[in-house]
Amino acid sequence: MKRSLVATLVLLSALLAATAASAGTIRAYIADFAVSPADTANLKPTLQRLLATRIAGDGLVTVDSAAEADVIVSGSYVTLGKMFSLDVIAKNASGKQVAAAFEQGESVDALIPAIGKLSAKIKGDILSQVKAPAAPPAPAAAQVAPSAEIIRKPASAEIVKAPSAEIVRNEAMPGWYSQRITGVMSGIATWGTKDVVVADNNGIRVYRPGAKLDLVTEAAIPDRMKILGVDAMGPEASGRVLIFVTIIDRETVASRIYALQNDTLKLVAEEIPYMFRALSPYGGAKKVYAQQMGRSEDFYGDVYEASIVDGGVKLANPIKMPRYANIFNFNMFRDKSGKSYLTAFSESGYLLVYSDTGEEIWRSSDKLGGSETYFQKKDADERNTGTPFRTRFIDQRIVVTDKGDVIVPQNSGFFVLGNLRSYSKYSIVSLAWNGSSLEESWRTKQSQNYLADWAYNAAAKELTLLEVAQKGTFGGKGGSVVRVLGVE
Numbered sequence: 156m157k158r159s160l161v162a163t164l165v166l167l168s169a170l171l172a173a174t175a176a177s178a179g180t181i182r183a184y185i186a187d188f189a190v191s192p193a194d195t196a197n198l199k200p201t202l203q204r205l206l207a208t209r210i211a212g213d214g215l216v217t218v219d220s221a222a223e224a225d226v227i228v229s230g231s232y233v234t235l236g237k238m239f240s241l242d243v244i245a246k247n248a249s250g251k252q253v254a255a256a257f258e259q260g261e262s263v264d265a266l267i268p269a270i271g272k273l274s275a276k277i278k279g280d281i282l283s284q285v286k287a288p289a290a291p292p293a294p295a296a297a298q299v300a301p302s303a304e305i306i307r308k309p310a311s312a313e314i315v316k317a318p319s320a321e322i323v324r325n326e327a328m329p330g331w332y333s334q335r336i337t338g339v340m341s342g343i344a345t346w347g348t349k350d351v352v353v354a355d356n357n358g359i360r361v362y363r364p365g366a367k368l369d370l371v372t373e374a375a376i377p378d379r380m381k382i383l384g385v386d387a388m389g390p391e392a393s394g395r396v397l398i399f400v401t402i403i404d405r406e407t408v409a410s411r412i413y414a415l416q417n418d419t420l421k422l423v424a425e426e427i428p429y430m431f432r433a434l435s436p437y438g439g440a441k442k443v444y445a446q447q448m449g450r451s452e453d454f455y456g457d458v459y460e461a462s463i464v465d466g467g468v469k470l471a472n473p474i475k476m477p478r479y480a481n482i483f484n485f486n487m488f489r490d491k492s493g494k495s496y497l498t499a500f501s502e503s504g505y506l507l508v509y510s511d512t513g514e515e516i517w518r519s520s521d522k523l524g525g526s527e528t529y530f531q532k533k534d535a536d537e538r539n540t541g542t543p544f545r546t547r548f549i550d551q552r553i554v555v556t557d558k559g560d561v562i563v564p565q566n567s568g569f570f571v572l573g574n575l576r577s578y579s580k581y582s583i584v585s586l587a588w589n590g591s592s593l594e595e596s597w598r599t600k601q602s603q604n605y606l607a608d609w610a611y612n613a614a615a616k617e618l619t620l621l622e623v624a625q626k627g628t629f630g631g632k633g634g635s636v637v638r639v640l641g642v643e
Contacts, residue, residue: 181215181287183245184224189231202232204575205267206243209274214282226253226285228277237262241269243277247285254280330640333368335624340635341528342385343621344433345610346396351619351637352415354385359400361415368637374413374420380404383530383549384483384608386433388443389415397423397463399431399443403530408448412463424466430454431461435613436487437495438557445470446482451535453547454481477513484524484550488559490588498561498593500524500550506563506586508593517592523584524551525566527576527605548576554611561586561593564606577626581606583618585642599640607635616642 188202206228207217218224230243238261245254256276258269342354350371352361358375359382362368376382380402389396396415403409410427413420429445436442442460445468449455457473458481476485480499487497496516497509504522509515526548534545554562563586568579582601586593604622611618620638627633 181281181285182218182223182225183210183215183281184218184221184227185210186221186227186229188229191231191233198232200575202230202241202270205270206230206274207575209271210278213278214287215278224248225287226281228281239263239266239269241266241273243273245277245281245285253284256280330638331364333362333364333637335634335636336368337632337634339607339623339627339633340621341607342382343608343610343619343637344385344387344398345612345619346387346389347614348390351610352385352387352398353621353635353637354382354400356381358382359385359398359413359420361418361420362637364637364639371418372415372420374422376400376402376411377404380409381530383430383528384432386431386443387415388433388441397443399433401430401432406532412468423463424468427468429461429468430482432482432552434486434552435555437489438555438559438613444474444482446476453530453532458482458485475513477509477515479507480509481550484553486553486555486561488555488561488588490559490590496588498553498555500553506553506561506593508588519593521565522567523563523565525564525576525578525581526551526607527578528607551606552609556585556611557613559588560596561588562611564609565598566606568605578605579603581622583609583620583640597642602638604636618642 185203185207188199190198190202210228211217221227226245226247228243228245230241233240233242238259240257240259242257243255244252246252254277256273258273258276260266260269336353338355338357340353340355344352350361350363351368352359354360358373360373361371363371382400382402384401386399386401387396388399391397394416398413398415398420400411400413401408402411408428408430409425410429410431411425412423412427414423429447431443431445433441433443443462444458445461446458447455454476457475459470459474460472462469462471477497477499479501480497485497485499487495489495495511497511497513499507499509500523501507501518504524506519506523507515508517528549529546530549531544531546534543551564551566556562562583564581564583566578566581568581569577580601580603583599584595585597587596599618602622604624605626606620607623608621609618618640620640622636622638623633624636625631625634
């Protein structure tokens with residue numbers, strides 16, 4: 156009797172696995188909306204985001220490029236007097252129309268409900284008309300363990316060191332976690348101690364970890380300002396730590412430098428027209444760099460080494476930035492022969508390697524990095540782009556170790572579509588240069604949070620990670636977490 160029951164359960168689980176495997180997911184790309192008359196209210200990205208967030212789920216996911224999609228959804232928004240009309244068309248990959256729907260309303264107050272109704276209509280038609288790609292067959296129950304695709308837990312329980320790995324086992328959470336910090340934090344920096352400084356749109360806070368994170372001191376900034384990044388250097392012989400806060404005031408860079416000493420923050424300089432980033436080129440000594448912002452360019456001119464002299468900033472040793480590289484997204488490494496390379500992120504999120512002459516010689520096949528921190532500037536080409544402002548995202552840090560390895564984060568997840576981003580999971584990835592390309596050597600197990608910023612302590616071989624555990628939506632303040640993870 157028991158054997159029959161076991162056999163029945165095994166057969167049932169196999170049938171359920173086969174059923175689940177056959178149920179694929181339709182991938183939809185939401186194209187830019189056409190808005191008429193002129194898009195004075197910047198509705199294009201708003202309508203795109205509203206439709207994408209409401210159409211996803213229950214067998215349909217959104218992707219960030221048409222090349223990845225099974226179906227492409229395009230829409231238009233037209234106003235006539237006080238009336239508006241929303242029209243959406245869905246086409247399959249071959250260009251054949253598979254669904255269409257429209258909604259009308261009498262005022263802008265009815266726009267969001269109309270988007271909800273419209274997305275339900277078009278989604279139902281897509282699911283009924285478009286055949287989802289078949290999912291790969293699931294392994295039979297008796298073959299699940301041991302599988303060559305399952306990564307075994309390494310001795311440290313923290314880092315997955317299998318380059319061909321695809322599936323990470325569900326182990327206990329490694330590393331040290333802080334308590335929840337109220338608010339959506341955007342930047343973090345460390346120096347030679349265990350203390351950290353974190354930033355959000357309200358200012359910076361210095362914390363000291365112990366059983367939990369204890370607030371040491373803080374400094375606020377005016378509401379009109381936005382922090383793009385925070386970096387720290389020190390401590391000096393006197394114990395002083397310099398904290399560089401890159402700030403944009405409306406459309407002008409107005410950075411600040413604070414001195415942290417005896418658990419007190421003192422403003423050293425303000426209204427500085429430079430953006431800052433601290434990094435360790437070639438895996439060597441940590442340095443702080445600066446770059447200007449131009450009137451028409453987001454990042455202007457060379458990147459310089461920066462030092463503080465008499466309350467001001469002194470620039471030296473310029474580094475010419477190749478295409479795509481800027482103050483926030485570059486670093487440099489050497490191969491075994493001592494040849495120098497510069498690495499940076501492209502605007503689309505691919506990791507690039509440049510030769511010492513500035514020639515691009517390698518590009519990753521997967522997108523890496525990924526950030527939700529951005530600034531906006533007036534678009535001088537509004538007539539052609541159709542939008543009064545352009546959005547520029549601040550790229551993630553690139554770390555180079557003393558061994559020459561390149562470490563980068565990889566945010567991914569819920570909603571990434573052009574300038575509309577909301578990441579929901581991440582890993583940290585280490586890559587090694589083999590003479591012609593960067594190869595993955597290890598990665599951390601995936602976290603179900605968005606990584607806002609991070610830092611690497613070369614002496615302690617630790618990653619300090621700033622995770623956003625809850626986004627600030629529907630009037631809530633959200634929440635963040637600091638995590639410390641050993642890598643060796």
